[in-house]
Structures are given as C-alpha cells and as structure tokens.
Amino acid sequence: MTYSLNHYYQVLGLEPGASLEDINQAYKDLAFIWHPDRLPQDNPRLIEKAAARLKEINHARDMLRSQAPTAAVPVSQPASRSTPSPSPSRPPATPRSQPTNPYRPGRSYRRPDMRDMQGADLRGANLRERDLSGRNLKNANLMGANLRDGFLHGIDLEGANLRQANLFRANLLRANLRNADLAGANLVGADFSGADLSGANLKGALVGGSGDRWLVKLTGAILTGAILPDGRQCA
Known part of the structure; x- marks a missing residue:
C-alpha cells in the first residue's frame, strides 16, 4: 500500500x-x-x-x-572573456589536497552514509545522539570520541579502541564488543543488554554506583574473559 x-x-x-x-x-x-x-x-x-x-x-x-533535501553542488561557470589570463611568471596556485579520511577528529557526524567503517579513524569525533546501529566499526579508533546517547544497537565494535570514550546513556543492545578496549571510558547509564563483551578491557571505566553496584545495564551480556573496572578478570 x-x-x-x-x-x-x-x-x-x-x-x-x-x-x-x-x-x-x-x-x-x-x-x-x-x-x-x-x-x-x-x-x-x-x-x-x-x-x-x-x-x-x-x-x-x-x-x-x-x-530530505540535499545541498546543491555548485556548477563551475566558464570564465568570462574579460577575465585576464594568469601571468606567465606566476602560474596558477595548486589547490590544496583534501584529507583522505572523511571522519576527521572533532567533526560532528549527523548521519554517516557508509555502513562499513571498519578501521575508521574517529579519534575525538563528536557522534553524540547519532544512529550507528548495525555499522561495521571493527578495529576502529574511537579514542576519546563522544558517543553520548548514541543508538548503537547491533553495532560491530570488535577490537575497537574506545579508551576514554563517552558512552553515557548509549544504547548498545546486542553490540559486538569482543576484545574492545574501553579503559577509562564513561559507561554510566549505558545499556549493554545482550552485548558480547568477552575479552574486553574495562579497566578504570566509569560505571557509577559503589562497590559491585554498576549504573550500567548488562542483562544477558557476555563478560567471559573481560577485565572489569577494578582490574579483576571474569572467568
């Protein structure tokens, strides 16, 4: 219909x-x-x-x-006949080369268009409240990235570097975080229900609460071999 x-x-x-x-x-x-x-x-x-x-x-x-409207791409116009030609003694300036990495640190990403972002360099990137569900970010570098309130359901972050990343209230339902490095990351309020955290490094991560009480949802999460925030390793 x-x-x-x-x-x-x-x-x-x-x-x-x-x-x-x-x-x-x-x-x-x-x-x-x-x-x-x-x-x-x-x-x-x-x-x-x-x-x-x-x-x-x-x-x-x-x-x-x-x-949704997209920004129009400007079309270059032919030069006017009255436009003077460059002086022979001063050749036209060579345009600066553009960065090859479209995920430069510090930028804000509203809607990444690529589902396969394996190994992407996203250090310090502002990904707050973004929908990255189902994305492939295996071995990506997200050190210090802001993923606060992100919708990351089913995301593949196996082996990713998430040291010092901000995952406050992020939704990581059924995410793959095997062997991911989350040392020092802010995990307060994050939902890891059904996520695979086996072998992940959580040493020094912020989990709120006191003692063994975490302000992190881990219903059905797999923690086999993971290093906990206090340095203990799960059996």
Whole structure:
C-alpha cells in the first residue's frame, strides 16, 4: 500500500516538513521504545506486535530520509572573456589536497552514509545522539570520541579502541564488543543488554554506583574473559 509523506510523519509523531535531525531523533526515540529485545522474551504475542511496529517505524524513517533535501553542488561557470589570463611568471596556485579520511577528529557526524567503517579513524569525533546501529566499526579508533546517547544497537565494535570514550546513556543492545578496549571510558547509564563483551578491557571505566553496584545495564551480556573496572578478570 502506498502512503503519503504526511502518513510517515504521523508514524514518527512529527509535523510535515520536519528537519532531518528531527526525523533521526524521533526514529531513535521510537526504536528505543519499541525494540523487541527490550520486551519480556516469554511473551511472543507482544514481541510480534513490537516487531511489526518497529518495521513500520523503520520504513517511515527511510521514506522521509529519501525525501530530505540535499545541498546543491555548485556548477563551475566558464570564465568570462574579460577575465585576464594568469601571468606567465606566476602560474596558477595548486589547490590544496583534501584529507583522505572523511571522519576527521572533532567533526560532528549527523548521519554517516557508509555502513562499513571498519578501521575508521574517529579519534575525538563528536557522534553524540547519532544512529550507528548495525555499522561495521571493527578495529576502529574511537579514542576519546563522544558517543553520548548514541543508538548503537547491533553495532560491530570488535577490537575497537574506545579508551576514554563517552558512552553515557548509549544504547548498545546486542553490540559486538569482543576484545574492545574501553579503559577509562564513561559507561554510566549505558545499556549493554545482550552485548558480547568477552575479552574486553574495562579497566578504570566509569560505571557509577559503589562497590559491585554498576549504573550500567548488562542483562544477558557476555563478560567471559573481560577485565572489569577494578582490574579483576571474569572467568
């Protein structure tokens, strides 16, 4: 069945003409609420209903994103006949080469377009509240990156460098963090439900609370061989 764009705005609870940033934020909020992994696994009827709702939310987001305006690429105009030619004694300046890494540290990334970002250099990158769910970031360097409130469901961060990264309230449901380095990272309020943290280094990570009480959600998480914040290693 074909729907109008207004229908997709309604699915995400938005007014027609909402910005791409509003679309992404609305999707993230609704996906967090309706994801089946957050529901009791002994209630198949509820899980089926949530999965159908999430599918509708995903479709609405994709349809609205495809209609989002993109910046026009300027077209170079031919030089006017009155434009003087460069002096023979002064050759035209050579344009500066552009950085080959599109993920330069310090930049803000609204919507990474590449799903495969394996080995990317994202040191110090501002990825706050971004949706990186399902991305391949194996062995990526995210040292000191800001991932606060990020939606990272199912992300692959195996072997990634997340030292000193800010993962405050990040959603890492079913993420792959095998052998990842999270030493000194801020994990307060993060949700690692169902995540694989086997062999990960959490030494010195901020987890809130006191003693063995962490302000981190680890329901169903795998911690085999992981180094805990106090330096102990899980069996």
